[in-house]
Amino acid sequence: KQIAKIAVLSGDYIGPEIMKAGLEVLAAVSQNTGFNYQINPVAFGGEAIDKYSDPLPDDTLKTCQQSDAVLLAAIGGPNWDQAPKRPEDGLLEIRQKLSLFSNIRPTHISTAMQPYSPIKIGQPVDFVIIRELTSGIYFEKPRMKNANEAVDTMRYNKKEIQRVAKVAFDMAQRRKKHVTLVDKANVLATSKFWREVVSKVAQDYPDVTYDTSYVDAMAMKIISEPEKFDVILTENLFGDILSDEAAQITGSLGTIPSMSTGQTGPALYEPIHGSAPDIAGKNIADPISMIKSVAMILEHSFDHYDLAEKINSAIDQTIQAKIMTPDLGGESTTAEVTEKIINSIQESSEEYVTNNV
Amino acid sequence: KQIAKIAVLSGDYIGPEIMKAGLEVLAAVSQNTGFNYQINPVAFGGEAIDKYSDPLPDDTLKTCQQSDAVLLAAIGGPNWDQAPKRPEDGLLEIRQKLSLFSNIRPTHISTAMQPYSPIKIGQPVDFVIIRELTSGIYFEKPRMKNANEAVDTMRYNKKEIQRVAKVAFDMAQRRKKHVTLVDKANVLATSKFWREVVSKVAQDYPDVTYDTSYVDAMAMKIISEPEKFDVILTENLFGDILSDEAAQITGSLGTIPSMSTGQTGPALYEPIHGSAPDIAGKNIADPISMIKSVAMILEHSFDHYDLAEKINSAIDQTIQAKIMTPDLGGESTTAEVTEKIINSIQESSEEYVTNNV
Numbered sequence A, B: 001k002q003i004a005k006i007a008v009l010s011g012d013y014i015g016p017e018i019m020k021a022g023l024e025v026l027a028a029v030s031q032n033t034g035f036n037y038q039i040n041p042v043a044f045g046g047e048a049i050d051k052y053s054d055p056l057p058d059d060t061l062k063t064c065q066q067s068d069a070v071l072l073a074a075i076g077g078p079n080w081d082q083a084p085k086r087p088e089d090g091l092l093e094i095r096q097k098l099s100l101f102s103n104i105r106p107t108h109i110s111t112a113m114q115p116y117s118p119i120k121i122g123q124p125v126d127f128v129i130i131r132e133l134t135s136g137i138y139f140e141k142p143r144m145k146n147a148n149e150a151v152d153t154m155r156y157n158k159k160e161i162q163r164v165a166k167v168a169f170d171m172a173q174r175r176k177k178h179v180t181l182v183d184k185a186n187v188l189a190t191s192k193f194w195r196e197v198v199s200k201v202a203q204d205y206p207d208v209t210y211d212t213s214y215v216d217a218m219a220m221k222i223i224s225e226p227e228k229f230d231v232i233l234t235e236n237l238f239g240d241i242l243s244d245e246a247a248q249i250t251g252s253l254g255t256i257p258s259m260s261t262g263q264t265g266p267a268l269y270e271p272i273h274g275s276a277p278d279i280a281g282k283n284i285a286d287p288i289s290m291i292k293s294v295a296m297i298l299e300h301s302f303d304h305y306d307l308a309e310k311i312n313s314a315i316d317q318t319i320q321a322k323i324m325t326p327d328l329g330g331e332s333t334t335a336e337v338t339e340k341i342i343n344s345i346q347e348s349s350e351e352y353v354t355n356n357v
C-alpha cells in the first residue's frame, strides 16, 4: 500500500500546540487500520519570516507540491505586522501557487454543540460555504494607493467561476442537493456575470435545485434561518465575510476546520481561526478545529470516511462529557481535551474489534 | 414659525401601508406642540416607473431637493425586475443626486425587544453603523461585463473618506465616544487608504477613542459581542452587509429605521427593509420601522428630540403589551399596532399636560 504524504505547517503562536494535538489524534485513529502516512514538517508564516525572511520559502512550497495533502495550523501575529511580506501574504501566495480555488467551510451544529451557539436554534444546522479563493478583489489589478486615492479591482472570468461552481454542485449532489449562489447582482457587474455563468453550470445538474440570494440578505439569513441551506456558493470577498459569520453561530471558532482544493495537486486543511497570540503557551487553545481538520484530510484526501467519523463522534462525546477548553466555557486544557478524544477513539476501536471477533 | 417641508415617497407594495401609519403617528405626536409641517407626496420606485417610465422622475427629485427632509417607505418588486431602470436604480440615483454620503443605521435592542432577538444577549445592545453611501464599488468605473469576464472597481478618494469619517466622530462625541473603523486592510489598497485617512481625522477628536477591525472579524463580533460597540464606520459594500446583519440581531427588520445625510440639503429617512410583495395588502406589515423613521426625522432634521422620545417609548409600551405584527410573533394588524402607539402617545401627552397644570 502507498504511503500518504502530508506536509505539516505548524505556524505561529498556538499553531504548534494545536498541530501537536491534531497529529496525536491522527496517530491514534490510524493505528491498525492499514492507513499509512508520513508527515513532513516545514516552516511557514511568521516562523518562516524569522528563519528565511519569507513567509512561504521555496522549500516549503516544494514540499507542499510534492505531498498528497497539506495540514496547516495557524499563522501571523504582531511580531510580523511591519514585515515587508507578512504571514498573511504567505497565505494568499500558497493559495495561488497551489491553485486552491475553492475554499470549503462546513457549518455544522451538532446536538452536542447547540447549547454553545450564540443564536437561538430551532432545528439542526448543516450547510457548507464554497468560497472562490484565488481571484476577485483579493488578487486582481489595478490595485493602487497614492496620497489622494486608492483603487482595488474585482474581476472574474468565466473559467474561474465555472470551476468553483462545479465544486459546489458536485458537493450538493453528495448532500441535500441544493445550491444557493450569493452575490450583489442588483449592483455589481461581476455578480451579474456570476449569475449568468452559474445558471448555465446548474443546467448540467438537473437533480440539484438552485437559487440565488443577495449578500446582505444572506448575512441576515445565516442568523435567522441557517437550517434552510445546503451548499452556499460565493466569490472571494463575500465568502470571507459570510464564512466567518457562519462560523460564529456554531459557538466557537475554535471548533471549525476548512479545506481548500484545486483541480489537481494537494488540498490544504486548516482551522478557520488565527494564531491567537493572547493565549499562546497557556495550554488552553481549543484543539478541536485542528482535530476536525485532520478528520477532513482523512475523508477528502484519503477516502477514509470511517476514520473521520470516528474522530467526529469522539469529539461529540468529549463535549458531552464537558471536557472543554475555556472558549466553550470549560476548564480543561488543550492536552486534556486531546487525551479524552484519543481515549474515546481507542474505546470505540476496541469495541469494534471485540464486536468483530 | 416656519413650516417644515417633508417629501413623502410611499413607494411600492407595503410602502403605502406603512407610510400611512407613519404619517398618522407624525400627526398625533405633533398635535399642540408648535411643530408645524407640510407633506408633499411624490412618485418613486415602481410606482414612478409605471407612471413616468422612470423610478426617479425629475419632479420627484425637485420636490425632494426643495424639502427639509425626505421620508421614504419601500420600493421594488418582481413587476419591475426586467425594467431598463429598476426601482433599485432609482434608490442609488437619489442617494447620489442628493449627495447622501452617510447612511446611519442604529442597532438598539431595548429590554422590550430582547425576547425577540435571535441571539442570546447578555447585555443591552446600542450601536450605530455609519456606512459610506455614494462611492466605492457601488458607483466607480470601470464597470463592465462581456461574454468572457466582468469587472467592478472599488475606488475612494481622500475627501470621500474624510467627510463620512467626520460624521462618525461627531456622532461618537454625542454617544459613548468610541469609533471602530471596519475594513480589510490586510488585503485591500482602499482599506489601507481608509486607515490612513481616518486615523488623521481621529486626531481632531482627542475625546473619542478609536480602533479598527477586519470586516470578517466584525461579522463575527456583531453576533458574539454586539454590546461592545458604539459607532462603527465603514465603506459602502461592507456597510451594506454588516448593517443588515446587525439589523437581524434585533429580532425583526420590520422595526429598524435608517437615515442618510449629506453636507447640506435634506436628509432621507427610511425603513431598512424592502417592499415585501408577499405580505402587501394584508394589513400585517410591521409599521414600527416607518414610525421609527418618523422619530428620526423629528430628532435629526427638526431638533425635536422630545417628540422622538415620545414615539419611541410608545413603541416600547406597545411591544410590552404584546400588540405586535406576525414578524415579531404577534397577531395584531398594522392598523392595531399603529392605533396602540398613537394611544400611548396621546396618554403620555395628557399626563404631561395634567402634571404641568
Ligand SMILES: CC(C)[C@H](C(=O)O)[C@@H](O)C(=O)O
Binding pocket: A088, A091, A092, A240, B186, B187, B216
Ligand atoms: C488572513 C486573511 C488574508 C484571510 C482572508 O481574508 O482570506 C483570512 O481572513 C481567511 O479567511 O483565511
Ligand SMILES: CC(C)[C@H](C(=O)O)[C@@H](O)C(=O)O
Binding pocket: A186, A187, A216, B088, B091, B092, B240
Ligand atoms: C437595494 C440595494 C441597491 C441597496 C444597497 O445595496 O445599498 C439596499 O440593499 C440597501 O442597503 O439600501
